[in-house]
Amino acid sequence: MRNKLLSVAEAIDPSSQMTRTETGANGKMHGSVVRSIGGSILAGEYRPGEAFPGEAELSLKFGVSRTTIREAVKVLSAKGLIESRPRVGIRVRMQEDWRFLDPDVLSWHPNLRADHQFRDSLVESRRVMEPAAARAAAQRATAHDLAAIEAAFLAMERAVPHDMLACNEADVQFHRAIMNASHNIVFKALAGTIEAALRAAFFVTSEFMDTDVMNAHKHILERIRMRDPDGAHHAMLHLLDIAAEDLNA
Amino acid sequence: MRNKLLSVAEAIDPSSQMTRTETGANGKMHGSVVRSIGGSILAGEYRPGEAFPGEAELSLKFGVSRTTIREAVKVLSAKGLIESRPRVGIRVRMQEDWRFLDPDVLSWHPNLRADHQFRDSLVESRRVMEPAAARAAAQRATAHDLAAIEAAFLAMERAVPHDMLACNEADVQFHRAIMNASHNIVFKALAGTIEAALRAAFFVTSEFMDTDVMNAHKHILERIRMRDPDGAHHAMLHLLDIAAEDLNA
DNA sequence: TAAGTCGGAATTATCATATAATTGGCATTC
DNA sequence: GAATGCCAATTATATGATAATTCCGACTTA
Structure with missing residues (x-):
């Protein structure tokens, strides 16, 4: 095998990484919520169709207003990870509906x-x-x-x-x-x-x-x-x- | 050439079409706004980086509250079409940042x-x-x-x-x-x-x-x-x- | 008993308003 | 001319209220 002259793999702290085209989710609160929930879903903490905390509960859990939670929910819906309907609440969608090729979704993968x-x-x-x-x-x-x-x-x-x-x-x-x-x-x-x-x-x-x-x-x-x-x-x-x-x- | 036994192309009204996996944007107001703005952007009505109506203006234009506009903006940001920053407003992103493979984005294409x-x-x-x-x-x-x-x-x-x-x-x-x-x-x-x-x-x-x-x-x-x-x-x-x-x- | 109908209630959807945070640009200063 | 600090415009978040949706169970009916 060839000499391993360069390998950047070990050189950088993964947690500091950010995809170049990442949706402007930086210091913003709703961005943190999106990353947090997105990470949980990709980590498999919720099964598709399974119960998911409602807006009120999430609002308490993250300590932000319902408005902010709703914006996060909208983003996650746009990525195909969840769907939310009145009376039924928020549900995780099937993996095949996830926008897996979306750079953000990829970046939420717990350990790619x-x-x-x-x-x-x-x-x-x-x-x-x-x-x-x-x-x-x-x-x-x-x-x-x-x-x-x-x-x-x-x-x-x-x-x-x-x-x-x-x-x-x-x-x-x-x-x-x-x-x-x-x-x-x-x-x-x-x-x-x-x-x-x-x-x-x-x-x-x-x-x-x-x-x-x-x-x-x-x-x-x-x-x-x-x-x-x-x-x-x-x-x-x-x-x-x-x-x-x-x-x- | 073979006989054209079946061709569904002409049989259906395109405007009634909806991708199977489309993000739950149906009768909801914010969904209409998303489709409308998304369609405008894909139609090339705004150049990247160019001026774009602010939240207040869009709110008037579509006759919905700023909350609804903001949710639409969040979705469009998630698709990579726009970005929105304080003091600067909403701007259309470069085409190479658009999530072109996203079913919703595809469905907004004016005449695919x-x-x-x-x-x-x-x-x-x-x-x-x-x-x-x-x-x-x-x-x-x-x-x-x-x-x-x-x-x-x-x-x-x-x-x-x-x-x-x-x-x-x-x-x-x-x-x-x-x-x-x-x-x-x-x-x-x-x-x-x-x-x-x-x-x-x-x-x-x-x-x-x-x-x-x-x-x-x-x-x-x-x-x-x-x-x-x-x-x-x-x-x-x-x-x-x-x-x-x-x-x- | 089985099927259909209707209403209540839970949950999201939207609205209106107020306040905070961010930041580009201007003025000021050195 | 470069650095600094302030201002104003715009988005970000919060709060509370009302509307719309629809699951579910009770009720009706054949």
């Missing part, structure tokens, strides 16, 4: 990093989608798109020897730039989710930035620039393969 | 059906993801999963001669059941999005339910049941191909 099912799912879906996005990018990338991909690559090259945080950030941008260059709305939307998941889960891109990995990135950029769809597809698959290899080792 | 970019994106991403999901299903489907897929197939077979609505519904369920059988969280989450998009856009599965299409479905079910990943992958790809062929003809 340890969730093997999720990690494997993400790896599997990336192996499918990112090569397809690279292929599309090779067909449709504009000069602007190419510049964005190259900029991210150059930032990686510049950062790799000394700044692993900047390097991982540039890596995320590299993958996002390719998704954007695909000009496929679904891929672009998924880029945000994948990015959020990687950040939240701290296997940030799961790449260790050695020579092989850097070459793989360079190769992808070249294939896209040369308008070689099959080559781009294959190159991206190769990158994900060696990254997964590292991850499993 | 005519949006070729979206239609092509969806077809392209389905061609990538669904065969992969079928492959995974062939590897991991439980007896329960298989029963669900078969039930959907039988419902299709039963409905195909006389009830095109039920048939399309069963078809959606067939594809969803396979996504679920993949036991991949990302695929499962995407099933909801794809389903909502198909419903919202009215090229419901874009399949016309002739003999070829029914055989293609049957073949997928068989390959999954026989635990043949490559076969399942190929069979799903074939189905999407003949469906796309119809779509373009």
Whole structure:
């Protein structure tokens, strides 16, 4: 196995993390309530359809007004986690209705990093989608798109020897730039989710930035620039393969 | 081209459509406000970062209390469409922050059906993801999963001669059941999005339910049941191909 | 006895008003 | 010119009241 030159995984305190696109839920009270309840639900503390405290009770529990509770409930409903009806109260919805690809919902996952099912799912879906996005990018990338991909690559090259945080950030941008260059709305939307998941889960891109990995990135950029769809597809698959290899080792 | 035996597209009034998993925004006032504002934003009536009416103004415009407006604003913020800060007011966020895969957001799209970019994106991403999901299903489907897929197939077979609505519904369920059988969280989450998009856009599965299409479905079910990943992958790809062929003809 | 009907009550939905917290921008100061 | 402090606009939260919804049980009826 390759040397583990860079791994940001252990370097940062997970609790301080926040998805880049997170809904403006910062110091606001209703934001805390949303995170708290959302976390409880994702932790499985309530079964779908089961009884759930009413607005009055939650108001007492969190020490905020019913107004604030209601705003939190509205947000959680918007994420598909709960539904609330008169006379019946608040109920947790079935998992299949949860907006699991929503960056906020992902960030409420109690321990994404340890969730093997999720990690494997993400790896599997990336192996499918990112090569397809690279292929599309090779067909449709504009000069602007190419510049964005190259900029991210150059930032990686510049950062790799000394700044692993900047390097991982540039890596995320590299993958996002390719998704954007695909000009496929679904891929672009998924880029945000994948990015959020990687950040939240701290296997940030799961790449260790050695020579092989850097070459793989360079190769992808070249294939896209040369308008070689099959080559781009294959190159991206190769990158994900060696990254997964590292991850499993 | 095959005969167009069934096409539900023209049969239903789009305005009456509602995604199955839509957030409980029905007769409720705040729900109407959410849909109205959401629709305006998706229609491009406001540019990102541009001025937006404040809570007071919206309250007047819609003839509801500020409380109701605020709940609507919270929902739209949760979908990533807007953000609202004291002293600055409400602003539309950049498109890349919109939760485009959220069924509600999709349903607010003013004319999804005519949006070729979206239609092509969806077809392209389905061609990538669904065969992969079928492959995974062939590897991991439980007896329960298989029963669900078969039930959907039988419902299709039963409905195909006389009830095109039920048939399309069963078809959606067939594809969803396979996504679920993949036991991949990302695929499962995407099933909801794809389903909502198909419903919202009215090229419901874009399949016309002739003999070829029914055989293609049957073949997928068989390959999954026989635990043949490559076969399942190929069979799903074939189905999407003949469906796309119809779509373009 | 079974099925349908109706009303009460619990809960959310909305409203109106008041007060607190936040922050962009202006004025002031050094 | 840069830093600091104040002001005002806007959202954030609180409070209390009323309306709308609908589950559930009681009652009626065949």
